[in-house]
Amino acid sequence: MLSRAFRRQRTVLLSRRLWLRRFVFFAGALVVALLGVGFALASDQASDLYSYWTTLLPTWARFIITPLAYAICALAVLKLFPGAQGSGIPQAIAARRSDDETHRTALLGGRVVVGKILLTLTALAAGASVGREGPTVQIGASVMLFAAGFAGLGRQRGLVLAGAGAGIAAAFNTPLAGVLFAIEEMAKAFDKRITGFIIAAVAIAGLVTIMLVGDYDYFGRVSEHLTAPRQWLAVPLCAIVGGLFGGIFSRLVIGITLRQIPLAARLKRRPLLFALGCGLIVAALAYATGDYAAGTGYAPTRALFEGGEAVPWWYPFAKLVTTLLSSVCGIAGGLFSPSLTVGAGFGAVLSPLLPDVPLQIFALLGMVGYFAGVVQAPLTAFVIVIEMTDDSRMVVPVMVTALMAAGLSRLICADPIYHALAAEFERKAPPRPAQDLSLDSRKVLP
Numbered sequence: 132m133l134s135r136a137f138r139r140q141r142t143v144l145l146s147r148r149l150w151l152r153r154f155v156f157f158a159g160a161l162v163v164a165l166l167g168v169g170f171a172l173a174s175d176q177a178s179d180l181y182s183y184w185t186t187l188l189p190t191w192a193r194f195i196i197t198p199l200a201y202a203i204c205a206l207a208v209l210k211l212f213p214g215a216q217g218s219g220i221p222q223a224i225a226a227r228r229s230d231d232e233t234h235r236t237a238l239l240g241g242r243v244v245v246g247k248i249l250l251t252l253t254a255l256a257a258g259a260s261v262g263r264e265g266p267t268v269q270i271g272a273s274v275m276l277f278a279a280g281f282a283g284l285g286r287q288r289g290l291v292l293a294g295a296g297a298g299i300a301a302a303f304n305t306p307l308a309g310v311l312f313a314i315e316e317m318a319k320a321f322d323k324r325i326t327g328f329i330i331a332a333v334a335i336a337g338l339v340t341i342m343l344v345g346d347y348d349y350f351g352r353v354s355e356h357l358t359a360p361r362q363w364l365a366v367p368l369c370a371i372v373g374g375l376f377g378g379i380f381s382r383l384v385i386g387i388t389l390r391q392i393p394l395a396a397r398l399k400r401r402p403l404l405f406a407l408g409c410g411l412i413v414a415a416l417a418y419a420t421g422d423y424a425a426g427t428g429y430a431p432t433r434a435l436f437e438g439g440e441a442v443p444w445w446y447p448f449a450k451l452v453t454t455l456l457s458s459v460c461g462i463a464g465g466l467f468s469p470s471l472t473v474g475a476g477f478g479a480v481l482s483p484l485l486p487d488v489p490l491q492i493f494a495l496l497g498m499v500g501y502f503a504g505v506v507q508a509p510l511t512a513f514v515i516v517i518e519m520t521d522d523s524r525m526v527v528p529v530m531v532t533a534l535m536a537a538g539l540s541r542l543i544c545a546d547p548i549y550h551a552l553a554a555e556f557e558r559k560a561p562p563r564p565a566q567d568l569s570l571d572s573r574k575v576l577p
Contacts (some may be wrong), residue, residue, distance in 0.1 A: 156290075159278030160297050160332040163271040164339035167301025170248060170270065171344075174263040177255035178426050185258070185422065193258070193414045200257030201410030202403050204250045204462040209402065212246025214238050214556075217388075217458065218262075218465035219247060219269025220295075220549045224317055225556035226272065227291040238556060239273040239291070250463035257410070258417050258425035260453035261464020264302040268312075268465075271298025275332065292317050293329045297336035299515075302467075304344070306337035308515035316508040316549065356524040362488045365481070366528050369496035370535035372477050377470075377504015377536060378543030380451060385544065385551045387459040395459075402461055409460035413453045424449040428472030435475055435494050436520065447476030447501075466505070471516075474501025492528075495520060500532045504540035507547040509533040 185193055208216045214237055226238040237243075251266045275294030279287045292313040300309030313329045357363055383392075390396035398405050417425035423446050434440045454469040478497020482490050495516065503512035513533040517526060 155278050156275075156331070157335060159275050159290075159294070160335035161339055162278075163274045163294055163297040163332070164301045164336040164343075166270055166274065167267050167298060167336065168340055168343045170251075170263055170267055171302065173248075173252055174255055174427075177252040178429075180256045181258045181426060182422075184256075190418065193418060194411065197257045197259075197414035197417070198407045198410030200253060201259070201413070201460060201462055202407040204253055204257075205402055205406035205460060207246065207250055208461055208463065212243060212250065212463075214240075214243045215246035215250055215463050216461050217463065217552065218265025218467075218549075219267075219463075220265050220316075220465070221552035222556055223269050223272040223291060223295050224549060224553035226276070227288045227317065228553070228557060235276065235287070239269065239276050241273070241277070244270050244273045247463055251465075254457070254462050254464045255426065258422070259410075259413065259457045259462060259464055260425060260428070260450060260469045261457050261462070262427050262466060262468030263464075264299065264467035265465025266463060267302040268295045268298040271295055271301070271336075289329075290332075293332035296329045297332040300333045300337045301340050303515060303519060304337070304340055305515050305518035306333050308511060308518055309333040309336070311514050312508070312511045315510050316506065316547075357488070357492065357528055359487070362485065362492075363528070365485055365488045365493055365496055366532050367535065368481050368484065369478055369493065369500040370532045371500075371539065372481060373474055373497060373500020373502070373532070374504040374536035374539030375543065376447075376451065376473075376477065377501045378540035380455060380470075381505055381507070381540065381548040382544040383455055384458050384548055385546065387455075388552060389555055406460040406462065409456040413456055416449050416453050420446070420449050424453045427468040428476075429468060432472040432475045432494075432498075435479060436491055441482070441490060442476050442479050444480050447473045447480060450476060467502075470502050470505045471498050474498035477501055492525070495525060496528060496532045499529050500536040503533040503536040505548060507537050507540055507544075509537040512537070 184196070214222055222238040222243075226235045229235045229238070247266045247269055251261065251263060254261050255263075271294035272291045273294070275290040275297070276287060279290045295317050296309040296313030298309070299312045300306045310329055310333050313333075357365070386392040387395040387399075390399055398408075413425070420443075423431060423443070428450055431440075431442055431446070435442060450469060450473045454466055454473065457464060458466050475494040475498040477500070478493040478495065479490060481497065482488065482493040499512050499516040502516070503509045506512060510533075513530045516529055
């Protein structure tokens with residue numbers, strides 16, 4: 132028995148084929164990290180480009196450039212990069228579920244990756260209220276799927292999950308959130324057979340990200356915490372507001388994207404005009420709000436956490452609208468960052484109700500409440516916010532807020548947003564071949 136186990140172990144250790152597979156897997160995770168970091172730097176440059184040209188050019192230029200960019204991005208998705216629209220997470224979910232290799236490649240192929248990067252950067256340069264984190268998930272899943280096919284690794288579904296988790300880790304510098312996102316949101320289940328893939332890919336991506344850009348906190352550190360029982364009232368306040376508006380947002384995105392709302396169905400019959408109109412409204416709101424409603428919202432949110440600078444009362448509402456329009460018009464771009472900033476804005480708006488609670492605490496709870504309400508993945512929302520702000524003393528309040536908000540959101544929007552949108556991509560898959568019911572197949576006819 133021992134000799135047999137020793138021979139098996141020696142075979143595993145000395146097999147060239149197994150070591151080649153391991154090398155390709157590690158290389159794939161490394162590429163995910165490099166692409167994630169590079170994409171993050173390019174996204175920052177694209178956001179800076181928006182600030183540059185809106186300052187340099189006359190005011191009327193934004194009412195031409197932004198709508199035109201929306202229409203061009205929507206046209207590019209339709210004609211050149213089908214499958215590159217939206218955040219990319221629904222495509223990764225649909226590809227993981229698909230049994231058809233052609234369909235899986237159509238959702239996570241090389242052309243989609245190139246289109247995703249180019250179109251997301253174009254949207255950010257035009258002032259669209261989108262983020263890079265969702266697209267990084269699709270890019271990570273694509274890289275790992277390619278690695279699986281190249282090396283004959285098998286378990287392609289598990290590697291898609293691993294790539295998605297690595298994408299989150301590289302985008303936010305949040306390795307624990309990457310693992311939980313892959314398990315809770317992408318798979319909606321725990322499978323011990325693929326957990327090793329996920330943890331290994333996330334660990335590699337997280338390590339490479341830290342080596343390249345350092346161990347940073349995405350929105351800065353929160354040093355405050357709840358010190359009195361009365362201050363805990365901030366938890367249900369942020370959970371109710373976040374769950375309510377997060378559920379409404381998700382329901383609207385699903386209804387408009389899937390044409391369940393009659394007016395939206397009529398408008399989307401002309402996709403380019405619809406994208407142009409959405410871009411025009413975004414440009415108008417960006418101008419009216421001094422560009423608060425444009426872009427990812429990263430700068431005002433970080434200022435809120437680090438300096439305690441309040442945002443205007445209308446900020447979260449305007450930002451919610453621009454994020455909604457950017458999410459349903461057919462362009463590329465995610466909703467992670469904009470949703471986090473909307474939530475922080477809601478928290479800041481609620482802050483005057485409890486003056487003895489620090490503004491940063493309200494922003495933190497509002498962020499996790501709204502984000503959990505949108506994605507309905509409370510564990511991921513809780514961990515990602517804690518890792519981004521590095522405040523262990525707020526673990527319990529943040530966890531309770533996320534659970535309450537996600538529960539309320541489900542009463543408003545029964546289907547989680549990413550899985551509802553993924554179902555549309557699944558419907559586009561070719562039908563499975565009919566089962567052979569002949570006598571040769573040894574199946575009994577009814």
